[in-house]
Amino acid sequence: MSRPSLPLVLDRVGKRFDAVAVLADLSLTVEPGEVLALLGPSGSGKTTLLRLIAGFESPDTGSLSLGDERIDRLPAERRGFGMVFQHYALFPHLTVAGNVAFGLEGRRLPRGEVDRRVASALARVELTGLGSRRVSEISGGQQQRVALARALAPEPRLLLLDEPLSNLDPSLRERTRRDLARFLAELGITTVLVTHEQEEAFELGRRVALLHGGRLVQVGTPEQLYGAPADRFVAGFVGRASFVPARVDADGTAIAGDALPGGTLRLAAPAPAGSRGEAMLRPEELALAAPGSAGAVPGVVVTTRFGGALSWVVVRTPGGIELEVQVAGERPAAGTPTGVVRAAGAPPPRFFPVPG
Template structure:
């Protein structure tokens, strides 16, 4: 059942268009990630849904009600901000109860819901602490509890993990996923982190220059992108326009671009033979040690191809001739008719 509808949402700032005709439907209980580079319009979209920015055109329907002209406090929405936005003069419990007080919820019910929310995020023992006494992960949990305590119809997350260090991001990502699935709450979140979007979202809406480029489940988007921008932006891959000089292989009818997945390509010594459907001689341009893997940039004629290989394999040095090989699972095709081939 569709729960949230964004209908041709548009927002302009003078002559600049931040969001242009964005249309998106979100099912009840579904988690959608708005993914794209800085300035693509994803945060503007989220803030229009939250009610902090009024759209210049288009509508927003939540449940059975149009809400694009409602003030934020009348939208039954909970939001977690990038900077958490906790009140420094209030305790953890004071921050969480604030939204309930604004809604004039009775004392007994407030106490019950605050206790339940803090227990849900594992902070029941810290109810009397001040925000300055908390770690970044704990502050993030307070912000999440504050958003959920009002029992909203929709949860909005604006770059929820960007202020956490790498060790905490994975932990909090799992925590958010567990909570939103347990509550069955419809969720819309903004991120530029592809790994975060792939791990949390039921579907990913890729945005570029204010427009919705493509929207699909993570596996479909990763394995079979329909647009050149999506293929280039999502993950480590190389996108080569066709026909490609120096690359000879069977091409499906209508294919406009060849997509090569870096982690599935093989890097072989220059003289090695292979019967892989994709095979080209190349020269290593760059080699970067990444811990468990080595990231290579190789040149094959006019093309630059990225390859990621485990450190357990023999390493190649910059300037060394090699052969890049790929089996069908390393290859995808984009047709001009499917998306914007650009």
């Protein structure tokens, strides 16, 4: 990249549609050259935020800047950003090269310069040699890369991707995701990528910003979101986990519950004495044991999911709580009575008090 990457700074951004707040008090810095994944459930405001950054919407409150430059009053075409739309928006009647060149339209570049930039963008996404093909004559994964090349051809200051893999079938999606992760790492352009899939966010984003109801609930590395979720929503949205009713002891240092494997468990951080809530248990923090063994919660296997070297077993306790357990090796059949204990070395559980 000839241009140095700049940080994108959002400061207390708010947006309403028809008096309904769709984004509220949103502050976020995307570091120079960073790939930030914007993750959240449907309707959480991801596309709205991306459109605000792109310049297709303007914020009601707050500001957006790229480096030292305020961008929120700048028209979209003057921001110099590249965007890959959810359905690519490629022109089927144009060739691959024609589509990429379209990204340069309005720049009044000499023909030779257009050709050079098209060739360079196609090379970056490994499509050299396919320039003269029609878009209808290439695969879905290749179309995805044409859309990326079109966004890259003008040498954008910022790259915006809205659900870039959502119209690929699952097997192609995984391969394309890997390619995209590599392209983005090599490009080094500040990038914001929208997805509603956690796996996609975790593979493509160096950091992940999680939106819920128009608010940013947590921004961090995948490890931070998985290991230290900011609240119960994040805990349930990121990764797999079982949530078990638990009560904090009189000291505020441990929790206990009928379906809590291991009996009374020490907490990593003190909680209000006597409060009730839920303990979060990741599948890898649990193990199967003989029913009746020390500290084991009894139950019956309800479903299993084979995953190669590892499998996942869901055990239902007599109280109707479901515990998902990661197992290495053979998995028990549904209907088998079993016990669930804490895996050796499992960290102290996270506890989320129930409000009220």
